[in-house]
Structure formats: C-alpha cells, structure tokens
Amino acid sequence: MDGTDFESLRGQVRGQVITRGDADYDEARAVQNGMIDKRPAAVVRVSQVADVIASVNFARDNGLALAVRGGGHSGPGFGTADDALVIDFARTRGVRVDPAAKTARTEAGATWADFNHATHAFGLATTGGVVGSTGVSGLTLGGGIGYLDRKYGLSCDNLLSADVVTAEGKFVTASETENDDLFWALRGGGGNFGVVTSLEFRVHPVDMVHAGIIIFPAEHAETVAKFYREHMASAPEEFGAFLAFHQGPPVPFLPEQWHGKPVCIVVGMWTGDPAEGPARWQPFLDAAPVAGSMVGPMPYPALNSAFDGMYPKGLLAYWKAAFLTELNDGAIEAHLEYGRRVPSVQTAVHIYPIDGAVHRVGVTDTAFPNRNAKFSPVIACHWEDPADSEANIAWVRDYAAALQPFSETAGYINFMDGDDLGRVPDNYGPNYARLREVKAKYDPQNLFHVNQNIAPA
Incomplete structure (x- = not known):
C-alpha cells in the first residue's frame, strides 16, 4: 500500500483529492469495465490545467505511477492502476464551438455525447465513435473510428491542435505549426506523450x-x-x-x-x-x-x-x-x-x-x-x-x-x-521507431506508461 502523504497536493490543486478511507473512494476508483478492480493511491478530480500540472509534478517527484482518465471507457481499465495517482477529468467536460471557423474545442473529460450536443446546435459534427458515452480524448488519441470516417476521416484526422502537459510539468500546444512532432504522435499514438487537457477539432456540416x-x-x-x-x-x-x-x-x-x-x-x-x-x-x-x-x-x-x-x-x-x-x-x-x-x-x-x-x-x-x-x-x-x-x-x-x-x-x-501489450510494435508498424523517438523526447522516463505503452528509444 502506498504511504505517500497527499496533504501537500491538496494544497496545490483546486480540484478534489480522494484517497483511501475517503467516503467516495470506491466510487472515484471505479472505471467503465467492471473487471477492473484497482486501488489507486489517490484520484485527483482536476478542475483546470493548473491541477494537472501539479498532479504530474507530484506523481513524478514521488515516484508514483500515473494514470489518466478521460471518459473512463478504456477496455483494459487504463484510467486507473494500483498505488497510482489518477488524474480524472470527469469534471472538465466543456465544449466551445466556433461555427464561423467550423471548429470546436473540448476539455479532456468530455464524452462524444457532450461534444455532439454542443456541435449539433450549429448543425456540425466530426467523426466520433458509435457510443456517446465514450471519451473524446481517448478515442481521438488512439485514432477514432466512427460513422463519419469514410466521408471525413478518423477523429485524429480532424484534430487541429491539442494542449498538453508533459512529463516535466510543462504546458505546450501541439499543432501543425507548434511542436509538430508531438502533434504527429498524438494522432494515433495514445496517451504516451503527456496529459492532453483540451483538443481542437475541425467540424463539418452534419445535422x-x-x-x-x-x-x-x-x-x-x-x-x-x-x-x-x-x-x-x-x-x-x-x-x-x-x-x-x-x-x-x-x-x-x-x-x-x-x-x-x-x-x-x-x-x-x-x-x-x-x-x-x-x-x-x-x-x-x-x-x-x-x-x-x-x-x-x-x-x-x-x-x-x-x-x-x-x-x-x-x-x-x-x-x-x-x-x-x-x-x-x-x-x-x-x-x-x-x-x-x-x-x-x-x-x-x-x-x-x-x-x-x-x-x-x-x-x-x-x-x-x-x-x-x-x-x-x-x-x-x-x-x-x-x-x-x-x-x-x-x-x-x-x-x-x-x-x-x-x-x-x-x-x-x-x-x-x-x-x-506485446502487440504494440506491430500495431504501429512503420511508425513505431519514430514514436519511440518522440516518446524519448517528451517522456524519457516513461512516466506515462499506463496505456498501450510505447517504450522510449
């Protein structure tokens, strides 16, 4: 059992830090898949980017495994881990649509039902799976197959930018013009490279x-x-x-x-x-x-x-x-x-x-x-x-x-x-070596390993 003192973290975040013994610990540690029965050291229900930065720094400095939970739909339950610090985005689900630019920016905890509700008001949508309770972040970072992919490509093909907190606790934006190597890796490489705090998408006329x-x-x-x-x-x-x-x-x-x-x-x-x-x-x-x-x-x-x-x-x-x-x-x-x-x-x-x-x-x-x-x-x-x-x-x-x-x-x-996990090199095929290089640049110590993990080069 992890013995880390989380009082200092509570003083650094505006969100809720839930640890063993708290009344809502069992509810906070649960993920979608009932097969998963992990007991994390703490779950941080973050309220803003500053909470994410503090949590990443705390996990790294205290030698804790770090799990990141968006919608919580990960089949293997990668949104939690034993004795880990869990960053939980359940309370950050906002979506802002720019109908003139045909873009939408979403916070990391939004589900596709959240996203579609917001964009549908303007007769817009982007590729987003086939189950509304799936998280936008997880689906997109892994690729993003859905009803609209034949017409508009995968979810990750419609990603325009992402805000990311790196293993060093730095806040960066990844796009075609900023940190383009990271942007390349995020579009299909999963949660290996940092904590994504928001995503900006291209949206299309779908009503x-x-x-x-x-x-x-x-x-x-x-x-x-x-x-x-x-x-x-x-x-x-x-x-x-x-x-x-x-x-x-x-x-x-x-x-x-x-x-x-x-x-x-x-x-x-x-x-x-x-x-x-x-x-x-x-x-x-x-x-x-x-x-x-x-x-x-x-x-x-x-x-x-x-x-x-x-x-x-x-x-x-x-x-x-x-x-x-x-x-x-x-x-x-x-x-x-x-x-x-x-x-x-x-x-x-x-x-x-x-x-x-x-x-x-x-x-x-x-x-x-x-x-x-x-x-x-x-x-x-x-x-x-x-x-x-x-x-x-x-x-x-x-x-x-x-x-x-x-x-x-x-x-x-x-x-x-x-x-x-043994299939990861095959799953990325010709892109695996480059992904390992990007991983080594942004997460050389493999802090973000609770996922379909890409080992740093």
Whole structure:
C-alpha cells in the first residue's frame, strides 16, 4: 500500500483529492469495465490545467505511477492502476464551438455525447465513435473510428491542435505549426506523450441524417455479410454503416421473439441529400428477410448515442481487435462461426468500414498507420455475472484466433485489451521507431506508461 502523504497536493490543486478511507473512494476508483478492480493511491478530480500540472509534478517527484482518465471507457481499465495517482477529468467536460471557423474545442473529460450536443446546435459534427458515452480524448488519441470516417476521416484526422502537459510539468500546444512532432504522435499514438487537457477539432456540416438499424435472423448472416461487402465497395462516402453480430436487443422495432436470439445487424447513416435516404437503405431491406428495422431521419447525436443504455458502467468486459484488408470469404466464415454464438445481449461484434477519406491520409502522415485496411472488426464482449468470465474470455480469444489468418499484423489500439501489450510494435508498424523517438523526447522516463505503452528509444 502506498504511504505517500497527499496533504501537500491538496494544497496545490483546486480540484478534489480522494484517497483511501475517503467516503467516495470506491466510487472515484471505479472505471467503465467492471473487471477492473484497482486501488489507486489517490484520484485527483482536476478542475483546470493548473491541477494537472501539479498532479504530474507530484506523481513524478514521488515516484508514483500515473494514470489518466478521460471518459473512463478504456477496455483494459487504463484510467486507473494500483498505488497510482489518477488524474480524472470527469469534471472538465466543456465544449466551445466556433461555427464561423467550423471548429470546436473540448476539455479532456468530455464524452462524444457532450461534444455532439454542443456541435449539433450549429448543425456540425466530426467523426466520433458509435457510443456517446465514450471519451473524446481517448478515442481521438488512439485514432477514432466512427460513422463519419469514410466521408471525413478518423477523429485524429480532424484534430487541429491539442494542449498538453508533459512529463516535466510543462504546458505546450501541439499543432501543425507548434511542436509538430508531438502533434504527429498524438494522432494515433495514445496517451504516451503527456496529459492532453483540451483538443481542437475541425467540424463539418452534419445535422439530420437518414439512419438505419436493420436486424436480420442469424440464418441469413452469410447472405447479409456478402451483400454488405459488395455494397460498401461502391457506396458513396456519405454512406457510413457497419456490419454487426449481436443477440437481438430489446428494442420496440424488433419483435419479442427475436430478443436474445442470434442476429446479424447493419447500422449506419446516410449524410448526403436527405431525399435520397430511403433509396440508399432499400438495398439492405431487400438483401434478406428482415426481423426488424428502424430506418428514417434522425439527429446525428441520437444515432451516436442510440446504444448507450446497453452499456452502463460496471459491466464486465474483454475486447480484441484486428484490421482486414478485405472482408474475404474466410473472414466472413470466422464471423459466422463465432458471431452466431454471441454470449450476451450486451456483447457487440462490429465490423467498421475505414476506407474513403481514411485512405487519403498517408501511412506516415500521422501515428495511425493503418491506412490500407478497409475494415476494422472489434469483438467487444460484455456481461454481468463474474461466473461467466472464463467462458466469455475464451470465446473472445478463440474468435480473434479464427480471424487472425485473414487479418493484418496490426490491430486498433482503442480495442486492445491489457494482455495485448506485446502487440504494440506491430500495431504501429512503420511508425513505431519514430514514436519511440518522440516518446524519448517528451517522456524519457516513461512516466506515462499506463496505456498501450510505447517504450522510449
């Protein structure tokens, strides 16, 4: 147990310093994934940048591990660690939109639901995942796949600047014109280089979208998967949709007979001419017999947060990820074998398209190197009963192993779990050596190591 005296830190910050024995310690140490049961030495709920600087300096000078928590959605629970100092941004969630410049600046604790609420008031948005409760910072620093990536690129491709507190406790801004090496590394390199306190994004005209959630019985999954593959190969970039394997969710538009049963789903949206919306979705409605569907106009934030209710804090979770150059027959067969055995209604197997604008960024232009992959599958298993943990983890691992022969060497770090640290060099491929050099410049002692860690050169 850490014996550090935190009274001096309390005198240096305006936020709350929570330590063992405090009434709200258990609530403060909890992260999204209920599998994670860490006991940090202290959690600092920062209120401003000055608190971050003080906390970084305190952790470094006292030899404490340092964990940084934005939205808290990290699958491996990297927003906490035993005997560590946790910097928690839960109380810094502001978003400021400049509609004339088409930019938005967000504090580090904002979720995509926060961000989308703010930008939607001006009919604007940027690429931001598929679950509204996900943190803006974590998703962006790891890349940022979402509904809008085919049209507007990844979240990190829309990042214009970031304010960062370095391991030395210095406050710097990273952009194309300031600390450009750091800016390059932040766009896909994760939380390895400092504590990001705010992010500025380019935003785009996205208001009402023509959304679709189409659910098919699992017996038609092969037909649907092959149709999806062919259709997306020529679909306009305004059409962003993913293929999924689930248990039938308890939603009003799905008859009760399909609740909890294996299903195949296509989810997404059309952001082009609204009049074309119905025609853009009709081919999927015709592809195979439909168990239930909801297709129609919807505010973008509503679609982006449509699944939030299924993922309350505390669910147990274990994830694996890959990249596919092609959704070939072998990959489809692996998905059919394991996707039909999804073990819980909260488990999500999604296959995201990452072509279009994502491919117009060079492999070495940002730290995110996976610019030739066309799909990013994730196996995100969630469940409630700890007695199911062993079987569910085994299912995820077997599923990932079945996909491996058809996958690239790299995987998406935002969907990696804690036992994937050995894959970090492969995940960054041609950018890994340069990332190690940037790490050595900004964090030579590896203070920021509670993450998918890049070792300093």
